[in-house]
Structures are given as C-alpha cells and as structure tokens.
Amino acid sequence: MHELSLVAEILRLAEQHALEQGAMRVREIRLEVGVLSGVEPSLLKRAFEALSMGSQAEGAELIFEAKGLLLACKACQKETEAKELSMRCPNCGSLQTRVLAGEDLLLKTIVLEA
Numbered sequence: 593m594h595e596l597s598l599v600a601e602i603l604r605l606a607e608q609h610a611l612e613q614g615a616m617r618v619r620e621i622r623l624e625v626g627v628l629s630g631v632e633p634s635l636l637k638r639a640f641e642a643l644s645m646g647s648q649a650e651g652a653e654l655i656f657e658a659k660g661l662l663l664a665c666k667a668c669q670k671e672t673e674a675k676e677l678s679m680r681c682p683n684c685g686s687l688q689t690r691v692l693a694g695e696d697l698l699l700k701t702i703v704l705e706a
C-alpha cells in the first residue's frame with residue numbers, strides 16, 4: 593500500500609531526528625500534501641497510528657497542509673497556481689505546462705519533546 597511505505601519513511605526520518613536531538617518523544621509532524629500526490633490524509637493517519645505504536649513517535653500529531661498545483665507555462669512563461677485540477681494554464685489557457693509543485697508529499701517540520 594502506498595500510504596504504508598510513505599509512513600514508514602516519515603517514521604524513519606522522525607525517529608532519526610529525535611535520536612540526533614536526544615529527544616524522548618516526537619510531538620508533532622507537519623506534512624505538506626500536494627493535490628496530485630495521491631495521498632489520502634485519513635489513510636495516512638491510520639497507517640501512522642498503527643506503525644508508530646511503541647516508537648518514539650507514538651501519539652504524535654500529524655498535521656496536513658494542502659499544497660495547490662503550481663504550473664509553469666511554456667506559452668506565456670508564467671508560473672501560476674491552478675485553481676482546479678487541470679494542466680491548463682490559468683493565465684493563457686495553453687496546455688503546454690509543466691508541474692512545478694503539487695505532486696509531492698513533503699515532510700516540513702518535526703516537533704520534539706525532550
């Protein structure tokens with residue numbers, strides 16, 4: 593399952609961070625979820641609860657920030673945030689666009705508890 597491997601990676605990073613900082617617990621993990629990432633926050637949360645059990649990240653709060661679709665247009669050379677899930681340039685209507693952001697799941701911050 594997609595979510596499980598993502599969560600495993602998030603957990604690994606959070607635990608590594610806690611270890612480096614000498615913290616006992618992970619309190620909060622903030623994630624940026626691109627609209628095209630295919631990540632379902634509720635599934636991710638459930639997977640996280642299951643996988644983090646017994647780890648330093650058990651009970652940590654997951655915070656999701658939605659990231660819109662950012663397109664770069666070849667026709668008008670503009671970078672625009674798309675209002676809807678479409679590859680069409682919101683500025684000139686061209687389809688010669690490239691996705692700059694909105695496809696990824698990013699780990700933004702990890703808050704630790706000493």
Ligand SMILES: [Zn+2]
Pocket residue numbers: 665666667668669670681682683684685686
């Ligand atoms: Zn354009």
